[in-house]
Amino acid sequence: MRRVVAILNPTSDRGRTAALAASLRDALASRLEVVLRETTCSGQAAHLATEAGGEGCDAVIAIGGDGTVHETANGLMAIPADRRPAMGVIPAGSGNDVAYALGIGTDWQRTIQLIERGDARSVDLAQVRASGRGTCYAINNVGALLEGTINLLSHQYAWPRGSGLYVRAMLQTLMRPIPVAQLKLAIDGVQSQRPAIMLSIANGPRSGGRFLLAPEADPCDGRLNYVMAAPAGRLALLRKAATALWGGSPADCWIERGTFRHMHFRSSLPLAAHVDGEPWLRPQDGCTELAIEVVPGALRVICGRGR
Secondary structure, X not given: OOEEEEEEXXXXXXXXXXXXXXXXXXXXXXXXXXXXXXXXXOOHHHHHHHHHHHOOOOEEEEEEOHHHHHHHHHHHHOOOHHHOOEEEEEEOOOOOHHHHHOOOOOOHHHHHHHXXXXXXEEEEEEEEEEOOOEEEEEOOEEEEEHHHHHHHHHOXXXXXXXXXXXXXXXXXXXXXXXXXXXXEEEEOOEEEEEEEOEEEEEOOOOEOOOEOOOOOOOOOOOOEEEEEEOOOOHHHHHHHHHHHHOOOOOOOOOEEEEEEOEEEEEEOOOOOEEEOOEEEEOHHHOOOEEEEEEEEEXXXXXXXXXX
């Protein structure tokens, strides 16, 4: 029988995951040798994942939303690659964008069967560095400027659930003046400079629970995708956001898309930024530079065949 450590965040999905702890533990225990650990504070999932990996388990299972998956992935990256266990995901959050990218559904029994079999894919991560903020890893996406501002605001709301939080924050943000940053970029060594209101780095196709900002992104292709928006009016932004919300690709002459292995950029404005939906930089931090590079096949993740 495979030995796994399951890390459950009871505050995921605005606290609704707590009620599922017993049933999830029983479902896992019916097929696996499982130790269930619940987090009690932000950041703890990373420490628990590192500890679990040091205990020699076969897999560490993240039970919660994208924030729990993010912390678990970062905790596993603290373990040397030759001793790093696989990661499993049982989505129980409000967005579940990582699960979407990896073809992991909400049917627990089917997901637990996958974990029991142990079939894993090598998944890329984005390594993110900021001066004064250190380094972290993103498994799904990094959003800066307008996207970072919207994310920060969404974390101040208690309702509605799921992607509605992000929609509410987006509408609220677009009621205010939209700052334009002058960006100096180096993308795989090619330097350029341009104005922008948003820069999104994608390892997976979706963010915010429903927004397909980079539908072509593949977390297993050894590259990262970027979406950069030039200055635009509120109505244009709303139209493109609605397109992304309903599954379309918001392509336009003022939206630049591409892929890369390494990107460094400097902003004329202090950055607001999130990593995997978790606030990471606030304008008051004064950070104006980010370096992002792909780490190909960094984690083995137990999942289906993807989208």
